[in-house]
Amino acid sequence: MCVVCFVRALAHVFRAYLAAQYAYDFRGWPVAFRWDDARAGGGGRGALTCAAAAAGVWLLRGAALGEAGPGRPPRGARSQAQCLLRQIRELPGQLASYALARSLGRWLVYPGSTFLMTRALLPLLQQGQERLVARYQGRRAKLLACDGNEVDTMFMDRRRRPGSRGRRLVICCEGNAGFYEMGCLAAPLEAGYSVLGWNHPGFGGSTGAPFPQHDANAMDVVVKHKPELA
Template sequence: YALPCHIIRYRLNNLFSPSRYLCHSSFLIAHSFGRRMLYPGSVYLLQKAMRPMLQQGQARLVEECEGQRNKLVACDGNEIDTMFVDRRRVGGMQGQTLVICCEGNAGFYEVGCMNTPLEGGYSVLGWNHPGFAGSTGVPFPQNEANAMDVVIQFAVHRLGFNLRDIMVYAWSIGGFTASWAVMSYPEIQAVVLDASFDDLLPLALKVMPDSWRPLVTHTVRQYMNLNNADQLCKYQGPVLLIRRTKDEIITTTGPEDIMSNRGNDLLLKLLQFRYPKVMTDDGVRAVRAWLGASNPLEEASVYSSYEVDDDWCTSVLQSYQSERGQFFPWSVGKRPQLDSTLNDEYSHLGLLTCPPSLHRLSLCTCL
């Protein structure tokens, strides 16, 4: 039996169509070198080289900090390796708060950011990405979200913490799972994002040839869509962003160009969502000027040049919160267009919200 020529021609055209080629190429890239570039900690050779260090770090957490190691099974079947240090009996008020740590793309709880909250006296729960050290699977976004979900469920149902007593602390790419956590569990007390970014796509385009732009865009959006800003904007609680001014990982040009740091875009998107009437063109311009300062002295100079009245701005925000409630977005800043003086005053509100939301560190990012 022979197919008619027009059917054969149609099937051949469909087989080699640009859209089908794009889909197949994206799949191959994402599941080969793309995933390994994004999460080098999942590469076996790196894990083998770090094994003595990881074993030593794990032993220290167990022996010196009385850490408890647990394996959790996520809904996709992946086993997630975790370490819990309980400070509820000896840590005072801080010990009653659990800090869940989300590591970077080559970070492991054994040698990662758990040390920071431990030094502060908090109870801490660390975990490894799927495919990292003792965790199984591969670290695609859905697998990452599933891992974060089972970690939170474990903290609540087995460790006995209330969501309001949990904070999430994330390093670099860990901002994806952290922002997913607070989006999915809005009762969480607060989130701290250190050296994180708003969206993976601009960073992916930076390291790939310009001719690959359509392919990179499709691959990221289809398989590696780390949309931190979108997720963070769905959270109503306190947010602290830590920006590293010498960061070479999350800048789109270089660490010397501080305005190319994608942490700036994360802050701007958060402020634009929470205070849309304040973050007009004037408000955005003022915040960008503050973000572009190269040191704390320049920050203070920008702040003073706008003649920000801290007391007035604070009273406006507190008054709005007491009268309207605290759910974002706020309509504070809505004013008559003809009153230019009031427009200037309200544009200062954007500057006032920056220092409590963003902390500067004159450091680079380490994987």
């Protein structure tokens, strides 16, 4: 009898998992907004050209290009030999840091982006989406960042509610193991604000990995999408 009950329970869980996976599959959705969309407002320091898109948004470009920082002498004050020696000395540590950050480090710092946690939370994420749509008329949309990653977002428009809070848009950024489906956006929603939730690269329906440049690129397209909603 116990074996029969176990098999039935396992079949029920398997069916629920398949249904949640089918409903949660975000890959086939069309892109609602691109990082270079003309409706983003255009111009300004944050605007990217096609040539600069692969390198990422400007806010992290300085460190990526090795520009002068605290404690480092200006580029012109260093000879080519000194630069080469410095690069050679730093190379082993950089390689070790790179390998550690993209293996064990990612699992420890961003457990929400791992395959096992995403699959384990899939039914809960689906329930969270259904709650946001049913209770707050949430609108899910796919945004395309400049690095090609797709960003999973959900917007709750509260502007038609009485009072002035609904005219203010709160963009919620979840933590290293959080998803907008079950994250911190509940607080501003209960307070009556309009809310835009999004998942970091590698979290939920968002593609990519939660590395700093990918995160910056995702934030860039999310903020550009804001004028469309506000």
